[in-house]
Amino acid sequence: MAEILSGVKIAGKEQEIYAALEKGMAAVSECITREAHHECIGKLHVYVLGTAQESFIREKFPFWKEVRRNNVSVFCVREGSLKKIASMIRQAVKGDP
Numbered sequence: 001m002a003e004i005l006s007g008v009k010i011a012g013k014e015q016e017i018y019a020a021l022e023k024g025m026a027a028v029s030e031c032i033t034r035e036a037h038h039e040c041i042g043k044l045h046v047y048v049l050g051t052a053q054e055s056f057i058r059e060k061f062p063f064w065k066e067v068r069r070n071n072v073s074v075f076c077v078r079e080g081s082l083k084k085i086a087s088m089i090r091q092a093v094k095g096d097p
Helices: 014-022 051-060 082-095
Strands: 008-010 026-030 044-049 065-069 072-077
Touching (some): 008 082, 014 044, 026 082, 044 082, 051 082
Parallel strands (some): 008 026
Antiparallel strands (some): 026 044, 044 072, 065 072
């Protein structure tokens, strides 16, 4: 069975987020102010593209607040660092049967 996510990219710019999504990866970044208006519960965001990736993140990390932005799903993360969040996602992908 193919992996839900092909990897995780720590992104510093909006273009890096889109490049990661095009490759089937999740992107992790600090909140970018041009994003859809929402009540951000944290300073970090996880971006995924597609229903399967969205469901995977929602199942593995139910405490992350989901915010939708067009066809990209954005999850606000309350605590942690970019590296820690990326590591958590990588571990979840490895542990997924």
